[in-house]
Amino acid sequence: MDKKKILRNIPSVDKVLKWQEIKESLEVLGQTHVTTVVRDHIEDYRKRLLAGEKLEADHLKKSILREIQDLISPYFCRAVNGLGIVLHTGLGRAPFNERIASIVHDMSKGYSRLQIDEEGKRADRYRKISRLLQILTGAEAGIIVNNNAAATMLVLSAMAKGKEVIVSRGQLIEIGGSYRIPDVMAQSGAIMREVGTTNRTHLRDYKEAINENTGALLRVHQSNYRIIGFTKEVSLAELVELGRKHNIPVIDDLGSGALIDLSKYGLPKEPMVQESIAAGADIACFSGDKLIGGPQCGIIVGKRQYVERIKKNPLTRALRCDKLTNAVLEGTLQLFLLKENDLIINHSVLGVLLKPLAEIKRQARHCAKALRTDLSADLDVSVIQSVSEIGGGSLTTEQLPTYAVAVKPKTLSVSDLARALRLCRIPVYGRVAEDTLLLDFRTVLKGENEIIVEAFTSILKPKQ
Ligand SMILES: *Cc1c(COP(=O)(O)O)cnc(C)c1O
Numbered sequence: 001m002d003k004k005k006i007l008r009n010i011p012s013v014d015k016v017l018k019w020q021e022i023k024e025s026l027e028v029l030g031q032t033h034v035t036t037v038v039r040d041h042i043e044d045y046r047k048r049l050l051a052g053e054k055l056e057a058d059h060l061k062k063s064i065l066r067e068i069q070d071l072i073s074p075y076f077c078r079a080v081n082g083l084g085i086v087l088h089t090g091l092g093r094a095p096f097n098e099r100i101a102s103i104v105h106d107m108s109k110g111y112s113r114l115q116i117d118e119e120g121k122r123a124d125r126y127r128k129i130s131r132l133l134q135i136l137t138g139a140e141a142g143i144i145v146n147n148n149a150a151a152t153m154l155v156l157s158a159m160a161k162g163k164e165v166i167v168s169r170g171q172l173i174e175i176g177g178s179y180r181i182p183d184v185m186a187q188s189g190a191i192m193r194e195v196g197t198t199n200r201t202h203l204r205d206y207k208e209a210i211n212e213n214t215g216a217l218l219r220v221h222q223s224n225y226r227i228i229g230f231t232k233e234v235s236l237a238e239l240v241e242l243g244r245k246h247n248i249p250v251i252d253d254l255g256s257g258a259l260i261d262l263s264k265y266g267l268p269k270e271p272m273v274q275e276s277i278a279a280g281a282d283i284a285c286f287s288g289d290k291l292i293g294g295p296q297c298g299i300i301v302g303k304r305q306y307v308e309r310i311k312k313n314p315l316t317r318a319l320r321c322d323k324l325t326n327a328v329l330e331g332t333l334q335l336f337l338l339k340e341n342d343l344i345i346n347h348s349v350l351g352v353l354l355k356p357l358a359e360i361k362r363q364a365r366h367c368a369k370a371l372r373t374d375l376s377a378d379l380d381v382s383v384i385q386s387v388s389e390i391g392g393g394s395l396t397t398e399q400l401p402t403y404a405v406a407v408k409p410k411t412l413s414v415s416d417l418a419r420a421l422r423l424c425r426i427p428v429y430g431r432v433a434e435d436t437l438l439l440d441f442r443t444v445l446k447g448e449n450e451i452i453v454e455a456f457t458s459i460l461k462p463k464q
Pocket residue numbers: 147148149150152175179220221222223224253254255256286287288289297298392393
């Protein structure tokens with residue numbers, strides 16, 4: 001077909017708006033918004049036809065109706081994590097549970113108490129969280145911001161803008177999503193002064209770099225990688241001693257930041273916030289939604305004078321957290337006040353990390369049996385041993401033993417099955433390994449078996 005003919009066959013916006021199904025959507029949605037969608041899709045349709053793509057006759061109508069449906073449906077929704085990555089950023093990192101859900105539900109009914117005192121006066125929004133952090137970490141004060149990337153940048157800016165911050169070359173990390181220590185440092189206005197080498201940094205390296213323009217010593221937890229072999233890192237205690245001698249504050253970016261010692265349970269030890277404070281860090285910061293298991297936020301704790309200085313920085317106002325974040329973090333931190341056994345039972349991330357293998361196996365078998373009962377004509381289902389990852393830059397190199405339900409579809413391809421599961425009302429995310437779909441039951445939560453079975457059934461035996 002020549003160009004002119006192609007262009008002549010593309011309907012006008014007005015014409016499309018008169019199509020029956022599109023007209024129906026106009027009964028519910030604003031005309032200007034539907035028009036915008038229609039115009040964009042016609043434009044896209046035109047480009048693709050001109051590029052020589054072969055499109056079905058009803059392609060345009062279908063794509064418009066699909067987008068309208070998408071626009072009015074929630075994208076942000078509950079999902080099932082069968083990937084076995086405990087802290088998966090794409091799946092919202094720390095999972096919540098009924099306890100947190102009831103906090104969010106209550107806060108969402110109308111107005112809420114956020115920063116107002118018993119006298120009805122404006123109060124300090126950070127007071128309650130700060131008190132909980134004091135008790136849990138031993139720090140003098142605390143404050144929260146949007147995430148740990150924001151926390152690091154804010155801390156550097158408030159404490160060392162225009163000054164040099166000394167950091168080991170072995171700690172110049174990059175986390176996913178373009179978070180890199182040198183870039184964060186540059187944004188904060190602090191001047192990065194790197195010392196040592198990738199694998200070995202000595203105390204004397206820091207010592208020799210100190211001058212009258214040194215603003216802080218920074219330690220960064222390596223989080224998502226390890227340097228092994230011929231290595232040397234300076235301990236936080238040594239940095240603190242050096243800092244004290246020269247009257248220079250020490251900042252500790254803990255990354256995940258644990259509040260309990262995971263090594264007691266056979267997991268590798270993640271740096272603990274209490275230990276950082278006890279070692280004398282002037283400021284420590286960590287994520288709220290990694291091992292803490294709370295909402296996305298960055299938690300800053302440390303010496304009162306520095307926390308106060310950070311609070312007064314104008315960036316703090318720009319990075320402050322909303323009411324839901326505050327409420328969910330309060331509820332999460334309150335769990336850490338409990339006896340450790342009760343904490344683990346009620347804390348979703350710790351629950352997943354410490355889930356007994358026998359329980360994982362039982363739940364996986366249960367699900368496999370249900371799938372076999374209803375869908376054996378379409379699926380080969382078995383339970384296999386596998387490994388989960390912790391993710392979120394925590395306990396990186398560690399893999400946890402687990403059991404997965406392994407599904408081989410007989411009537412469609414495994415990638416089509418995986419995609420159909422992701423398109424279910426409650427999306428189910430599984431891992432494709434060759435011709436098998438794996439659902440890791442460490443991260444499949446209690447009560448989610450029914451959701452999985454329903455998802456498979458809706459795909460393989462759709463109700464007419
Ligand atoms: C994860 C991580 C961050 C970024 O934290 P977010 O809460 O994702 O912004 C910063 N520093 C370290 C060391 C980390 O592990």
